[in-house]
Amino acid sequence: MARGQQREQARAKAQKEAAKRAGGVSQLGARAAGLQIKCPKCFIAIANYNLLKQHMEAKHPKETVPPESDFQAKA
Numbered sequence: 163m164a165r166g167q168q169r170e171q172a173r174a175k176a177q178k179e180a181a182k183r184a185g186g187v188s189q190l191g192a193r194a195a196g197l198q199i200k201c202p203k204c205f206i207a208i209a210n211y212n213l214l215k216q217h218m219e220a221k222h223p224k225e226t227v228p229p230e231s232d233f234q235a236k237a
């Protein structure tokens with residue numbers, strides 16, 4: 163058992179989680195994980211669902227924001 167390696171993996175994972183929690187900062191991480199989504203109205207690429215909600219409220223206030231599961235199903 164390579165205990166050091168396991169700890170390194172845990173640390174990388176924790177960093178990723180922290181970046182995710184920070185929200186929007188880690189576009190690279192989202193892209194690597196294949197989680198980038200597109201606005202259903204104007205098809206601009208958006209890093210995460212929270213940003214999509216903000217984008218839709220700002221740009222398409224009359225549209226209903228699709229549920230997050232819509233994007234997870236396609237990914």
Ligand SMILES: [Zn+2]
Binds near residue numbers: 202205218221
């Ligand atoms: Zn849009």
